[in-house]
Amino acid sequence: MHEVSLMMSIMDIAFRTARDENACKINKISLQIGEKAGIVVDSLEFAFEMVTKNTIAKDASLEIETVPLKGECLVCGLQFVSSEFLICTECGNFAKAISGQELNIQSIEVE
Ligand SMILES: [Zn+2]
Structure with missing residues (x-):
């Protein structure tokens, strides 16, 4: 389950952010996850807990x-x-993915 190690690296960044800001609590973490990033959201939420x-x-x-x-x-x-294939809907040629495969930390709220 790679979601656990993923979550650990996310929290690593979150804890570092909290430390840099002398915060004693992390309130919220917002993530952006690409539909095709190969991440199971349920597993990620479980890993978060x-x-x-x-x-x-x-x-x-x-x-x-x-x-x-x-x-x-x-x-x-x-x-x-x-939703599935990266084939141009106009001319039928191959396309490159410009989004949908990412994992971004959007924001970390600390207090
Ligand atoms: Zn095209």
Whole structure:
């Protein structure tokens, strides 16, 4: 379950942020996760509970925003949202993913 190690690196950053700001509590962590990032949100939420237990983030809430898969055609440059394939909806050529595979920490609220 790579969500646990992922969550650990996220919390690592969160704890460092809290320390840098002399905070004693982490209130909220907002993440942006690409639809095709290969991350199971349920597992990530479970990992969050596990990793934050007995820490300054134990009461923190986790907010997850899902980012849809978006492609940009390598031939005509069209940008489109797709649920499965990165094939241009206009000319049928291959496209590269421009979003939908990311994992970003949007914000960390500390107190
Ligand atoms: Zn195209």
